[in-house]
Structure formats: structure tokens, C-alpha cells
Amino acid sequence: MMMAGRKLILDINSHDITPRVLPHYLKWISQYGETFLYWFGPHPRICITDPELAKQVLSNKFGFFPKVTPIPSILALIGKGLVFTQGSEWARHRRVISPAFTMDKLKMMTKRMAECAQPMLELWQEQATQTGGQREIEVGSQFQELTADVISHTAFGSSYVEGKEVFLAQKELQALAAGSILNVNVPGYKYLPTRRNLHKWKLERRVRNTLMHIIQGRLDSKDSSYGNDLLGLMMESCRSDPGQEKKGQILSINEIIDECKTFFFAGHDTTSHLLTWMVFLLCTNQEWQERLREEVLRECGTEIPNADMLSKLKLVTMVLLEALRLYGPVIMMQRMAAKDMTLGNLVIPKNTRITIPITIIHRNKEVWGADADEFNPLRFKNGISKAAKHPNALLAFSIGPRACIGQNFAMLEAKTITAMILQRFTLSLSPNYIHAPVQVLNLQPQYGLPILLTPLNV
């Protein structure tokens, strides 16, 4: 079914991506109803699509619905950081890392985000001018590079060059992980010296050694602070006061290394695809592109946007939220029942996996209204909780204690880059674009997103 789904080409105005990305779920829902159970290798999985049940699972504060242990290649890629730790270990990580994501810290990072975007936009301008005012550009790959640059700068600041090296190795690990996502885990396989495993181990060593070197450099430095980037802020909140250890607030060096891996993966691929889908929607909805440009020029003029200006971009926020609803990069979440549980009228035996297909919940007409399949940013005019019949129906960043810690970071980055693009160019879809959303860890256009750029000042 997945292979047949991949052959479907959608109309550019259709946002009904489920037959492409989750065709088996659609079929099983039509056969068995909204809630159904299936087997993945030796594990039963129950699929829930009711936002109220999803809320009960995701908001459970007692750890009764923990995350599922990932396959080894995913763990190697993302690291045993915030995404995959559980219980008191997770709480300790979250306590240490949260201060790096407060709004005042993020505001400082906005300037960095804009500085990273500037060379890319200057290059676009130059290329468009060379070709007489219009240029076709595949923006998906450009956003991959840009968001990798942003996270390298914001995570590693002055150690950016070494940080970028880590991330290149991480990218290769990501390709390996993507190739094994549907494999059933074979016990012991990860220890075999296959060519694939040898390559993976080499990359893992490179990531670890480089990160170790950056961290050691800061520990040995005579500076009074470890730095204002994500790594520095994380190390700062672990700094022990002499004679008075901050109990329960320390991460070991190995844990800090794993968190760096987590930031890169969780923070760069997702945001890059959000930007790609945002541009796709602006190309296919020209009147909205115009409205957003008017708003950007009114609030920011032609200046580089700062955090205060960005906070006034209400329409840009609404379109980003609609992009997250229709093309949210994370299409599914998984949990398991730690003990026999009751969920609504379901009795769920211990160890059953629970899947929450975000893509399907985001298109439920009973929850979002008859226009659920259509692009309508106005549904968010009164905020997220009023956009649908259920206040927690938007799950793009998840909800509850384990909701995305980087959501404000991602939104600031996406707003900064969108505003800077709209200040300089009009965008339209290239005739070469093929509408074929696909999940490769995150949701992305299978054949990239070629667009036509025209500078505003030509």
C-alpha cells in the first residue's frame, strides 16, 4: 500500500495527502473504524484518532504512556537526549535544558537566524538578476542548508565550524536511519560488523569526538561564561556551585553530547520542511502571499526583522499554523501502555503500542469543520485553541509535558526567514513541481520544491 501510495501524484490544490503517506491507515479506518488494532512484527499497535483520547495519552503526568524505545539507527542519530529519555531522567534533562529556550534567550538568537539567512537571499537576488529577473530555485535543499546553519550557529556559536562538521556526519547517519525505518528490529543485528554498521560506527565516533573536543575546549577556557549559545547555556545550567552541588540539575558530558545530537536532528530537519511547505502554500495561494507581504512591509519595512517586529506578524503566524496543520513535518507519534490501562471505552493491555496519526487528526472534518481539507489560515484568527472543536486538535508540536521544547525557536526561525523572503521576492510555483508529499522521517516533497523567484526591486 505504501508503494502504491508513492506512485500517486496529487493536484497542486489538493491537501489530501493521507492516501500518499498513510494509505494503510485510510484503508483500515474504512474497514474497521476510526480506532483499530494491527500488528507490527511482534507488537500490537492501537491507532487512535480522537483528539480527546490523544490528549489523555499525551498529557498523562504519571508516565503511564511512555515513549517506545527507538530502533538502534534512530537512537544513534538523535542520541539518548530529551526526545528519548523517560521518567526522572527525562525530568532532569528537561529542567537543565528549559532555561536555554526561554523567550529572552530566543530573542537574542533571532539576530543570528537573520544573519544566517542573509547570504542565501543575497545569492538568490544575484542569480535572479543574472537571468534577467526571474530564477528557478529548488528551495527544499536550500532550506536544509539554511536551517543546518542556523542550528549550528545557535547551538555552537563560536565553535560553529566544528559544529557544522558534526552535523554533516549526522546527516549521513540520518540517511542510514531513513533506510531502516520500516525494518523490524532483529535482536543482536546491531552488533554485527556489517559494512553498514561499520560505516555507522565510524560516523558515530566522529560525532562524539568532535563534540567532546568542543565541550572540553569550553571547560578548559578561562572565560567566566561557557557562552550564550545552546551548548553554553546547557553547560551553564550544569555548572556546580563549589560546596553546594545543584542536586538533580546536572547532566554528564555524555548526556550533553547526546543533547547536542538531539538539537541538531530535532531542530533542523523539521524546521526546514516547515519552511518548504510554507513556501509551497504561499506559491499556490497568491492572494495570501500578497496579504503577508503587506503585513511584513508594514511591521518591519525593509529592515532585518527583530523579535518585537516578528511578534506583530499575526497573518504570518496564522499561515504557519495552517502549514503545520496540513503539512506538519511530524506525521505520527507513538507511545506504549506501561500497565493495563483504560482509555475512554478502550481497555488497553500493558505493552500495547499506541499510534497517534497527526496527519489524520488534522483532517478530521468533525473536529476542524467541513473545510478541513482546504487551506484556510483564518481558522486560526482567534488562536490555536479556538481553531477547532477540540482545543488540543493541533498536534504538530505535540501537547502535554513532552511537547516540543523547540516550538518557539522553530516559529521564530520560520517567521524570520519567511518575512525576509517576502521583503525581497515574489514567489510562484515552477511548472516542474510535482505534488508528492512523502515521509522520510519527516514530511517533505518527494521531488523537492522548485519555485520561480522574482526580486521585488527589478
Ligand code: HEM
Ligand atoms: C517545525 C519544527 C518542529 C516540529 C514540527 C517539531 C515537532 C515535535 C513533536 C511533534 C515533538 C513530540 C514528539 C513525541 O512526543 O513523540 C517534538 C519534541 C521535541 N522537539 Fe520538536 N519540533 C520542531 C522543532 C524543534 C526544534 C527547533 C527543536 C530544538 C532546537 C526541537 C526539539 C525537540 C525536543 C528536544 C523534543 C523532545 C521534548 C521532550 O520529550 O521533552 N524541535 N517536536
